[in-house]
Amino acid sequence: MQRLLEKISILSLSLMLVSTFAVSPAIPAMISHFGHTGYQPQQVEFLITVTSFAIMASLFLNPLYMRVLTERQIISLGLILVAIGGGLPLLTQLYPVIFAGRILLGIGLGMINARAINIVSTHYVGKERLQMMGWRGSMEVLGSASLTALVGGLLAFGWHKVFAIYPLALIILVLYLLYVPQDSPSKVAEASLPKGNLSAEQWRQALGLAFIAFFVINVNSALTLKIPTIVQVSGLGTAQQASLILSAMMLMGILAGIAFGSLIGQLKDRLLGLSVLIFSTCILLTSLSTSLVLLSLSAVISGFFYSIILTVVFNKASEKTPKHLLNTVMTVVLVGCNLGGATSSLVPPILEKLNQHSSGAFGIYAILGILLGGVLLLKSKERRG
Known part of the structure; x- marks a missing residue:
């Protein structure tokens, strides 16, 4: 049972990796809302796409994260940023605040992106690893489809309610902390690993x-x-x-x-x-x-x-x-x-x-x-x- 819960927890890290565009169905309502305060449709659409640029920036910062944080800390912080940054529109509908939140969301997704894939290779070997890699890809699709469907239901309660999908990252965080063993090397152990760049x-x-x-x-x-x-x-x-x-x-x-x-x-x-x-x-x-x-x-x-x-x-x-x-x-x-x-x-x-x-x-x-x-x-x- 413990092994099954570990696998579920590891696979759940991939559920929100492609959630950037899950809130796209709310764009027309957002355009109508922000149009009254002087924002153009392109500026509203940029609230969605700016997250992709933040993800890329976060990916480039991965070496810096690894110097100061352990893998467990990086994943935990990433999920917290996803929950807070993505969920900010639930608290305020001010454009600058939401913009900042979408950047935080991208940084968080960038922090867990590579590790959600790497963790499969570091915890499993052989046929079990191949099976988990396949299931991990399925979890991305399942996450995208289910989150988009959830957004469709939440939209009836107001456009800002659709951003309630992002605090769900806290559930993933709890699963990760409870059931994924701390097999990642500590900073002391990491120091003993061979260093160097890619050949x-x-x-x-x-x-x-x-x-x-x-x-x-x-x-x-x-x-x-x-x-x-x-x-x-x-x-x-x-x-x-x-x-x-x-x-x-x-x-x-x-x-x-x-x-x-x-x-x-x-x-x-x-x-x-x-x-x-x-x-x-x-x-x-x-x-x-x-x-x-x-x-x-x-x-x-x-x-x-x-x-x-x-x-x-x-x-x-x-x-x-x-x-x-x-x-x-x-x-x-x-x-x-x-x-x-x-x-x-x-x-x-x-x-x-x-x-x-x-x-x-x-x-x-x-x-x-x-x-x-x-x-x-x-x-x-x-x-x-």
């Missing part, structure tokens, strides 16, 4: 994984923004049907997490290349679909392999990295993840100018993805040989 080979691997994460998140986020337009403008369906497709794409992440251990056991190094190939093909089919059934099927399959790719990336990042360098490698990969999401609305317009065909940006995305998948498969074949 050239480790940098290449970290940057390569960061690029793959950047690419698939950028493509998936761009497609998520585009699907409602494709469905409605092409006359394939309604806004409600588009919403159902997006929900199904998201929920496929749970299935991907369950299947991850089995898939990587069977396909090993080939899984990443094959997943990128299938993901890229589905992206092209989704953008060119002339029927709602084909669009739905290709989008849902892309959602499954999107989650598989990210889980493989995080698994590879932690698999062969020495523990004292794990936070550095994970920080590099997570910066790639955040850049992918932050530029998802900026890259497609540029690519559309390069490809005037109906496939637009997604045609170029698909070609790049197929090339990337082919290269990854060739490299896996070389390693097997």
Whole structure:
């Protein structure tokens, strides 16, 4: 029972990692509220997106955190900042205070981001670690879906009530403190660990994984923004049907997490290349679909392999990295993840100018993805040989 509670507590750290945009349904009501005090819609929307920039800044500060705090203190402080910073609108609806709170939220999420992934590698080995890595990815999806649904219910009580999702981080904190053993090295023990920077080979691997994460998140986020337009403008369906497709794409992440251990056991190094190939093909089919059934099927399959790719990336990042360098490698990969999401609305317009065909940006995305998948498969074949 203790072991099960430990696993639940460790996995719960991933529940709020992608909660930045969970409160997005409240944006129209927030625009109406702040419009009366002279704030423009773009300024209100920036309250949501500024958190992403704070997360990136916090990731870069990880080495500083590690010099002055233990892992347990970093995770605890991060969860407290998430609860306080995210929950500030419950106490006051002043724009500057909420803005500051969203920055605190981002700092807190950045502090626990890498550690929520690393802790799986430091506490588990072998098949158990692979299973936990898969479940960890599922918990991110479950957290995003459940928090977004909770926001929908809270919105009926006023826009500021939706921010009540963030103090839930305190429950996660209690679980973590009660059931996760203090296996992390103390400062004295850390002093005895080998010091040093990443080798050239480790940098290449970290940057390569960061690029793959950047690419698939950028493509998936761009497609998520585009699907409602494709469905409605092409006359394939309604806004409600588009919403159902997006929900199904998201929920496929749970299935991907369950299947991850089995898939990587069977396909090993080939899984990443094959997943990128299938993901890229589905992206092209989704953008060119002339029927709602084909669009739905290709989008849902892309959602499954999107989650598989990210889980493989995080698994590879932690698999062969020495523990004292794990936070550095994970920080590099997570910066790639955040850049992918932050530029998802900026890259497609540029690519559309390069490809005037109906496939637009997604045609170029698909070609790049197929090339990337082919290269990854060739490299896996070389390693097997």
